[in-house]
Amino acid sequence: MQTVPFRNPAERARLTGREARLACRSGQISGSTAGLAHGYVQGNLAVLPKDLATDFLLFAQRNPKPCPIVGVSAPGERRIPELGEDLDIATDVSGYRVWRHGEVVEERLEVADLWRDDLVAFVIGCSFSFEAAMVEDGLPLRHVEMGVRVPMYRTSIPCVPAGPFAGPMVVSMRPLTPAQAIRAVQITSRFPAVHGAPVHLGLPEQIGIRDLMRPDYGDPVEIRPDEIPVFWACGVTPQSVIAASKPDFAITHAPGAMLVTDRRNAEYAVL
Amino acid sequence: MQTVPFRNPAERARLTGREARLACRSGQISGSTAGLAHGYVQGNLAVLPKDLATDFLLFAQRNPKPCPIVGVSAPGERRIPELGEDLDIATDVSGYRVWRHGEVVEERLEVADLWRDDLVAFVIGCSFSFEAAMVEDGLPLRHVEMGVRVPMYRTSIPCVPAGPFAGPMVVSMRPLTPAQAIRAVQITSRFPAVHGAPVHLGLPEQIGIRDLMRPDYGDPVEIRPDEIPVFWACGVTPQSVIAASKPDFAITHAPGAMLVTDRRNAEYAVL
Numbered sequence: 119m120q121t122v123p124f125r126n127p128a129e130r131a132r133l134t135g136r137e138a139r140l141a142c143r144s145g146q147i148s149g150s151t152a153g154l155a156h157g158y159v160q161g162n163l164a165v166l167p168k169d170l171a172t173d174f175l176l177f178a179q180r181n182p183k184p185c186p187i188v189g190v191s192a193p194g195e196r197r198i199p200e201l202g203e204d205l206d207i208a209t210d211v212s213g214y215r216v217w218r219h220g221e222v223v224e225e226r227l228e229v230a231d232l233w234r235d236d237l238v239a240f241v242i243g244c245s246f247s248f249e250a251a252m253v254e255d256g257l258p259l260r261h262v263e264m265g266v267r268v269p270m271y272r273t274s275i276p277c278v279p280a281g282p283f284a285g286p287m288v289v290s291m292r293p294l295t296p297a298q299a300i301r302a303v304q305i306t307s308r309f310p311a312v313h314g315a316p317v318h319l320g321l322p323e324q325i326g327i328r329d330l331m332r333p334d335y336g337d338p339v340e341i342r343p344d345e346i347p348v349f350w351a352c353g354v355t356p357q358s359v360i361a362a363s364k365p366d367f368a369i370t371h372a373p374g375a376m377l378v379t380d381r382r383n384a385e386y387a388v389l
Numbered sequence: 390m391q392t393v394p395f396r397n398p399a400e401r402a403r404l405t406g407r408e409a410r411l412a413c414r415s416g417q418i419s420g421s422t423a424g425l426a427h428g429y430v431q432g433n434l435a436v437l438p439k440d441l442a443t444d445f446l447l448f449a450q451r452n453p454k455p456c457p458i459v460g461v462s463a464p465g466e467r468r469i470p471e472l473g474e475d476l477d478i479a480t481d482v483s484g485y486r487v488w489r490h491g492e493v494v495e496e497r498l499e500v501a502d503l504w505r506d507d508l509v510a511f512v513i514g515c516s517f518s519f520e521a522a523m524v525e526d527g528l529p530l531r532h533v534e535m536g537v538r539v540p541m542y543r544t545s546i547p548c549v550p551a552g553p554f555a556g557p558m559v560v561s562m563r564p565l566t567p568a569q570a571i572r573a574v575q576i577t578s579r580f581p582a583v584h585g586a587p588v589h590l591g592l593p594e595q596i597g598i599r600d601l602m603r604p605d606y607g608d609p610v611e612i613r614p615d616e617i618p619v620f621w622a623c624g625v626t627p628q629s630v631i632a633a634s635k636p637d638f639a640i641t642h643a644p645g646a647m648l649v650t651d652r653r654n655a656e657y658a659v660l
Contacts, residue, residue: 297589300587300589307578315571318567318571320590344592344595
């Protein structure tokens with residue numbers, strides 16, 4: 119995937135959510151949406167056939183921390199009006215993965231020709247929103263400083279199952295000093311719709327993580343002697359749960375290629 | 390000090406703030422006020438001559454986490470109307486300490502005959518308020534379970550000095566599992582006027598604490614393998630700072646013998 123214009127980070131940040139989405143639709147932007155449309159909510163995408171959608175909705179309801187749903191389409195509908203004017207879920211994500219029987223069979227820039235009357239699209243909150251709030255408060259994000267993906271780990275914390283959907287919670291990790299960790303709990307508690315407060319800190323072995331330097335997804339990051347690892351529920355959880363349930367057909371966003379919405383991060387702050 | 394009636398814990402808890410205060414005034418209650426007047430704010434007491442009071446007020450202003458002032462008397466006044474109807478600061482605390490040149494010279498049940506026209510009384514928020522909120526949420530308090538005083542430590546965190554008042558922050562410690570610690574940050578953040586969120590967690594050596602089993606004040610408590618130590622700024626800080634400044638004359642409450650006010654803990658929740 120290649121980006122043609124909008125290479126300049128400042129220019130990418132200045133776009134509105136709608137401008138970014140239309141640039142993704144037209145192919146002017148593809149791949150990672152990190153740094154795009156500063157202040158606007160981005161979301162993970164999961165598209166499932168209607169017969170699985172009810173169970174998935176129940177799964178999300180039962181596991182709101184890893185699976186905070188910010189928008190759902192009506193069956194067959196490609197629009198989700200509450201997330202964006204003129205939004206087309208089949209064309210506006212900057213990269214898609216097509217799954218058959220639990221395997222990725224294709225990566226694409228749009229999925230309009232694959233759309234079916236029985237598909238339901240779920241948009242799930244993403245850590246970009248709470249990370250923006252952390253950065254505004256002056257808290258460090260080691261993976262951003264190092265220019266790598268956030269480290270993510272499968273834990274021993276089971277999700278509450280629903281129908282075919284079951285599996286462990288996946289968490290992302292950010293190293294912080296104890297005082298920063300306390301502040302990060304306060305800041306991210308304001309955003310329950312985008313994973314909210316951490317689920318764990320300080321003792322990774324307690325949640326089944328043996329080696330912080332070997333994440334299950336993403337990249338390892340430095341943890342300094344004066345820092346503790348702080349863990350947040352991660353939107354990779356629903357993806358791994360969907361993959362494990364091996365539905366006949368599913369569509370997700372490609373890693374890092376989120377849906378950019380018209381909603382502002384600030385709207386999701388409960389206080 | 391001896392308690393005559395009001396021995397029954399349920400009876401002590403049911404008292405209003407005013408009833409408890411009047412019982413202290415009449416000598417029916419003395420000594421520890423733990424468990425007294427459920428739901429009402431209790432406070433640490435510090436009484437200083439007017440010439441030191443301005444510096445102390447400045448010290449508190451600069452160090453709000455260990456020194457959250459909830460009420461101040463006008464010079465020479467024994468009433469603090471915002472804290473209680475009919476409150477008399479010279480008789481209503483269940484035990485006083487009289488200090489001369491930084492040393493405790495006397496413990497007493499009232500200090501009316503020592504009152505002077507130049508004295509200013511400071512009432513400082515106390516951890517009983519945030520502990521009540523933690524208990525209501527089902528969080529454990531190990532020192533309460535063990536029936537001992539909370540462990541407190543002098544840290545390497547310096548307070549911001551003001552006039553003669555300077556010294557390290559004293560913290561209290563409560564062991565919690567990581568998930569409980571995250572919840573405790575949320576709950577105590579609601580109460581900035583009574584020490585608020587923790588100041589540290591997980592890495593005691595970073596704040597100059599070498600041995601958690603040897604607190605500088607209070608008693609050691611068990612820390613289980615699945616728990617981390619969580620530290621809150623403590624109202625002992627202003628007392629130790631006052632003692633270190635060796636004022637000619639000062640009055641404080643005796644340890645554990647707080648001023649019971651008419652204000653409710655719930656009033657101090659910012660959200």
